[in-house]
Amino acid sequence: MPDGHRFESAVVKSQLLSTSQVLAISLSQRDGETEILANSYGASALLDKAKLFDELIPAIQRASCQHGHYLNATSSLPHFTNQTH
Numbered sequence: 001m002p003d004g005h006r007f008e009s010a011v012v013k014s015q016l017l018s019t020s021q022v023l024a025i026s027l028s029q030r031d032g033e034t035e036i037l038a039n040s041y042g043a044s045a046l047l048d049k050a051k052l053f054d055e056l057i058p059a060i061q062r063a064s065c066q067h068g069h070y071l072n073a074t075s076s077l078p079h080f081t082n083q084t085h
Contacts, residue, residue: 016042021063023056025049 016022024043026034038046044066045059 013041021066023047023059023063025052 022041022043024038024041024046025048026038026046027049028034030046030048035046044063047055047059
């Protein structure tokens with residue numbers, strides 16, 4: 001959400017490079033431009049906001065395995081059911 005501050009993309013990219021993994025979330029339809037932008041920020045995955053309920057935890061698990069951490073998120077998180085499916 002906008003808060004009145006603007007950051008240059010180079011500053012954001014430099015900060016993201018120091019993190020383990022970046023997961024990007026698309027707020028609109030995924031297209032080639034969105035994927036290119038996510039890749040330019042070093043995202044290991046591009047998730048669709050509309051599918052976040054189903055995609056987020058598996059994406060975190062994949063990212064943690066790629067980085068050498070083995071996260072078993074289901075053992076430490078409460079189980080939620082999606083009533084809209």
